[in-house]
Each structure stands twice: as C-alpha cells, then as structure tokens.
Amino acid sequence: MNRTWSLALRRAALIAAIFALWELVTGGFGLDLVLTSPAILARPSSAIAELGPYAASGQLGRDLSTTLIEAMVGLVLGILGGAALGLTLGYWRRASELIEPVLVSLNSLPRIAVAPILLPWLGLGIASKIALSFFTVFFVVFFNTYLGVRSVEPELVKAVQVMGGDRMHLARFVVLPSVFTWIFAALRTSVSFALTGAVVGEFVGASAGLGYRLNIAAGLLDTKRVYLILLILMVFAVTLVEIAKRVEARLLRWRPSAVLAG
Amino acid sequence: MSIGLQHVGIRFRAGVEALRDVTLEIGRGEFVAVVGPSGCGKSTLLSAIANLLDPADCEVVGGILVDGAAPGTKSRRELNLGYVFQRDALLPWQTIEQNVQLGLVIRGVEPGVRRERSRAMLDMAGLTGFERYYPHQVSGGMRQRAALMRTLAYDPQVILMDEPFGALDAQNRMLLQSELLRIWQASPRTILFVTHDLAEAIVLAQRVVVLSRRPGAVKAVYDIALPYPRDAFALRGSAEFGRLETTIWQALRDEFRATLPDAVVA
Numbered sequence: 001m002n003r004t005w006s007l008a009l010r011r012a013a014l015i016a017a018i019f020a021l022w023e024l025v026t027g028g029f030g031l032d033l034v035l036t037s038p039a040i041l042a043r044p045s046s047a048i049a050e051l052g053p054y055a056a057s058g059q060l061g062r063d064l065s066t067t068l069i070e071a072m073v074g075l076v077l078g079i080l081g082g083a084a085l086g087l088t089l090g091y092w093r094r095a096s097e098l099i100e101p102v103l104v105s106l107n108s109l110p111r112i113a114v115a116p117i118l119l120p121w122l123g124l125g126i127a128s129k130i131a132l133s134f135f136t137v138f139f140v141v142f143f144n145t146y147l148g149v150r151s152v153e154p155e156l157v158k159a160v161q162v163m164g165g166d167r168m169h170l171a172r173f174v175v176l177p178s179v180f181t182w183i184f185a186a187l188r189t190s191v192s193f194a195l196t197g198a199v200v201g202e203f204v205g206a207s208a209g210l211g212y213r214l215n216i217a218a219g220l221l222d223t224k225r226v227y228l229i230l231l232i233l234m235v236f237a238v239t240l241v242e243i244a245k246r247v248e249a250r251l252l253r254w255r256p257s258a259v260l261a262g
Numbered sequence: 263m264s265i266g267l268q269h270v271g272i273r274f275r276a277g278v279e280a281l282r283d284v285t286l287e288i289g290r291g292e293f294v295a296v297v298g299p300s301g302c303g304k305s306t307l308l309s310a311i312a313n314l315l316d317p318a319d320c321e322v323v324g325g326i327l328v329d330g331a332a333p334g335t336k337s338r339r340e341l342n343l344g345y346v347f348q349r350d351a352l353l354p355w356q357t358i359e360q361n362v363q364l365g366l367v368i369r370g371v372e373p374g375v376r377r378e379r380s381r382a383m384l385d386m387a388g389l390t391g392f393e394r395y396y397p398h399q400v401s402g403g404m405r406q407r408a409a410l411m412r413t414l415a416y417d418p419q420v421i422l423m424d425e426p427f428g429a430l431d432a433q434n435r436m437l438l439q440s441e442l443l444r445i446w447q448a449s450p451r452t453i454l455f456v457t458h459d460l461a462e463a464i465v466l467a468q469r470v471v472v473l474s475r476r477p478g479a480v481k482a483v484y485d486i487a488l489p490y491p492r493d494a495f496a497l498r499g500s501a502e503f504g505r506l507e508t509t510i511w512q513a514l515r516d517e518f519r520a521t522l523p524d525a526v527v528a
Contacts (some may be wrong), residue, residue, distance in 0.1 A: 158312075
C-alpha cells in the first residue's frame with residue numbers, strides 16, 4: 001500500500017479511537033460507564049444527534065453563514081490593509097521609524113481584549129465581529145509584509161538594476177513577488193486568526209453566529225449543544241485552513257516546500 | 263567597449279579600505295581575469311564598475327570609465343553591462359525561460375522576438391526541455407548556465423563576472439569554463455572575470471591580474487600567451503600552463519600566506 005494512504009488510514013483510526021474512548025467514558029455503547037457528569041462532558045453520539053434539531057430550526061445555516069461572512073470579510077480586509085501599510089512603511093523608512101512604537105504597542109495588546117469596546121462603536125451586528133477579525137489578521141499580515149519588503153534579496157535587486165531595470169521593474173520582478181511570498185506564508189495563520197476574531201466577537205455580544213450560539217448553550221448548561229458547536233467549529237476551521245494550504249501551495253509552487261507539499 | 267581604471271581606491275565608511283590605487287586598462291573585446299585572496303576587494307571592484315555601490319556605504323576615489331563614461335553618467339540600458347553573480351541571482355518565482363528573457367522584457371523587446379532569442383540561448387546552454395522549470399528544480403550547474411544565458415540574451419558588450427563558477431563542483435566548473443570560452447571565441451566581448459581559482463583564470467583569460475591582500479592593489483599582471491581556441495580540459499595538462507601557474511602562484515602565494523596560518527601554504 002502507498003505510504004500516504006497508509007498514514008491517512010492510521011490517522012483516521014486514531015481519531016475514531018479517541019471518539020470511541022470518549023463515547024465509552026460518557027456511558028456509551030450500552031455499558032453505562034459514566035466517569036463524569038453529563039453536564040461536564042457530553043456523549044459524542046448525543047452531541048451529534050443535536051445536529052438534527054439545530055439544523056431544522058434554521059439556526060445552523062444562519063449561524064454558519066454569519067460566522068463565515070464575518071471571518072472572511074475580516075480576513076480579506078485584514079490582508080489588504082496589512083499589506084498596504086506594510087508596503088508603505090517598508091519603503092518609507094522615516095514614517096516607519098515614527099510609527100513603530102504605536103504599532104508595537106497595539107500589537108502587544110491581546111487582540112481579544114478590544115472586543116468589548118467594539119460593541120458600543122459598531123453595534124451587535126456583524127460589523128463589530130468583522131472589526132475584531134480584521135484587527136487580529138491585520139497585524140500578522142502587516143509585520144510579514146514589512147519584513148518582506150525589508151528582506152528582499154539585494155543580489156536580485158542588483159541583477160535587475162544592472163540589466164537596466166527601473167523602479168517599476170524592481171517592484172514587478174523583485175519586491176512584489178518577494179512580499180507576496182511572505183503574505184501567503186502567513187495565510188494559514190491569518191485564516192485561523194480571522195475565525196478566532198469572529199467567534200470571540202460573537203461571545204461578547206451578537207444576535208447570530210456559532211460563537212453566539214455557543215455562548216448561549218453554555219449559559220443554559222446545554223452541554224450537548226456546546227460540544228456540537230465545538231465540533232462544528234473544528235470541522236469549519238480545518239476546512240478553511242486546508243483551503244488556505246492549497247491556495248498557498250498553488251501560488252508558491254516555485255518554492256521547494258510547495259513542490260513537496262503538492 | 264573598454265574599461266579604464268585610474269588610481270581607483272575604495273574605502274567603506276565602516277573603516278575598511280577595500281582597494282588602493284588600482285590602475286588597469288581593459289581593451290575592447292579583451293578577456294581579463296582578476297585573482298587575489300578572499301577579501302581583497304575583487305568583488306567590490308566589479309560593483310564599482312557596475313555602479314552598484316551605495317554611496318552611503320563607501321567612498322570611491324580615482325577614475326572609472328566604461329566606454330569612456332563615468333559611473334552614473336549614462337543610463338544602464340545605454341551602457342549595456344552584463345553582470346554574472348557568484349550565486350546565480352535568478353528570480354526564484356520565474357521559470358528558467360522567463361529568467362532568460364528578463365533583460366529583454368526590461369528592454370521592451372516584443373514577445374515573439376524574446377521567445378525566439380531565449381529558445382536559441384537555452385538551446386546553446388543545453389537547457390532545452392527545462393524552459394518551464396523553476397530554478398530550484400534544476401541543478402546548480404544548470405542554474406548558473408541559465409544565469410549566463412540571461413546575461414548573454416541581451417547582448418551586453420561588457421560582462422563582469424564575480425566568481426561565477428565558484429559555487430559549482432569541479433566537473434561543472436570545467437564544463438562552464440569550456441562553454442564560456444566557446445561563447446567568447448565565437449563573439450569576443452569585453453570580459454572582466456573575478457576568481458580565486460588561478461587555474462581558471464589562466465585557462466580563460468588573455469591577461470591575469472594579481473591583486474594583493476586588502477587593501478587590494480595590482481601586484482602583477484601576466485599575459486597568458488596560450489593560443490585560442492583553447493580547450494579547458496586539455497590545457498591543464500600542457501607544459502606552458504604548468505609554467506604559468508607556477509610563475510603566477512609565486513606572486514599570489516605571499517598574498518594568501520598573509521591571510522592564513524604559516525603551515526597551510528607550502
């Protein structure tokens with residue numbers, strides 16, 4: 001058997017084993033082996049059974065699309081904003097020297113801590129979640145872009161200059177491709193940051209979304225619902241990161257690592 | 263095009279004096295090699311000629327003329343310089359073919375002509391079939407060959423080469439030396455070739471310039487009276503090659519000795 005397939009099978013078996021063990025210690029398989037209270041640890045089968053009523057109520061679709069839109073809009077805006085500022089400050093040394101302490105201070109702030117102030121500013125709707133998502137993504141992309149501009153290979157710059165290339169040629173052939181590399185290398189991190197921003201934003205105050213529903217279920221001690229939403233979030237995040245990985249491998253296929261992954 | 267150096271001195275602001283009083287005339291179509299211990303300013307000299315030094319980092323005195331023009335007085339496209347780096351300096355995000363066409367794209371050559379030209383260059387370098395490969399997918403020897411073709415593609419009249427084969431293994435180095443000889447013999451252009459490999463300098467060049475250790479100054483200049491066309495392989499076994507190598511090594515040895523512990527250099 002092919003090595004990749006055998007590994008995939010063994011991984012699937014491990015995940016199945018974890019779920020089986022979990023099912024067992026929460027009284028599953030008709031053995032009544034309950035090691036913890038159901039209010040603390042829900043049985044996986046009963047958590048997944050919650051999917052039916054959750055979907056039937058129409059809330060699941062609404063929550064999923066709300067969280068997805070918040071995370072994606074935040075992601076795109078964060079990448080655009082971070083890249084724009086990173087490029088500007090990467091080139092404009094004077095401005096970067098001036099603004100650096102401000103950015104470092106903002107960056108050192110735990111992103112999530114700003115969530116409560118976003119609420120009165122932007123309301124309970126999706127705007128406040130997009131803002132939090134944007135804020136978390138923005139700095140990752142900004143610092144990567146900034147480093148990307150600063151770490152352009154001097155020899156490549158010289159090679160293009162000697163051939164008679166002007167600033168436009170340098171940007172097109174050397175600086176932008178080099179910066180894109182850094183931005184896309186941060187894409188995976190950015191995607192999970194964007195999702196975190198959206199979900200945490202919903203915790204603080206919202207009217208829909210997976211984070212909002214999770215928070216309500218936790219308040220009502222509806223453990224089954226809590227575990228169901230956690231599982232949904234996990235699948236959701238894994239899918240998004242997997243898409244980001246593929247996009248990255250495609251766009252950076254000229255890199256040695258991208259070839260190995262592809 | 264010719265290169266003229268009159269009492270050139272280069273001092274870095276950090277305090278290091280790289281070159282001192284270098285005077286050298288390189289005629290049109292001439293192949294000159296510069297040898298010297300590492301750190302003697304060989305590469306800095308090439309950067310100065312190509313106007314690649316940052317004036318904020320160093321101070322250049324004396325006169326440098328490329329085709330009669332001081333650095334920066336003519337546009338780079340007008341000067342039409344070629345520069346081959348020690349590491350290939352290919353753009354990693356462009357294919358071999360795109361890399362070879364780079365100088366032509368910068369010059370605004372139309373795509374049809376560009377393609378034809380790069381095809382001919384790749385064919386000459388034995389890279390046909392690798393057009394769509396990215397640099398990391400081919401060997402170091404192929405990369406350096408592509409870098410050489412990228413330079414030749416826009417037909418520069420002066421080519422500055424900074425230890426271009428230094429990172430290659432012995433076999434690839436000899437192969438590329440043969441190719442360079444063949445190309446230069448077919449259409450002579452002015453080449454200034456920096457190397458730390460004395461045998462390479464003798465095999466390739468019409469003249470070998472020995473630079474002293476830092477600050478680099480011209481210690482001696484040797485005419486290499488070996489007839490062209492030369493064979494990079496056969497030449498190394500000849501008596502004349504051996505005699506030249508011994509003679510020039512005498513001059514070079516002292517410069518190396520000063521940079522190494524005594525016991526290393528016999």
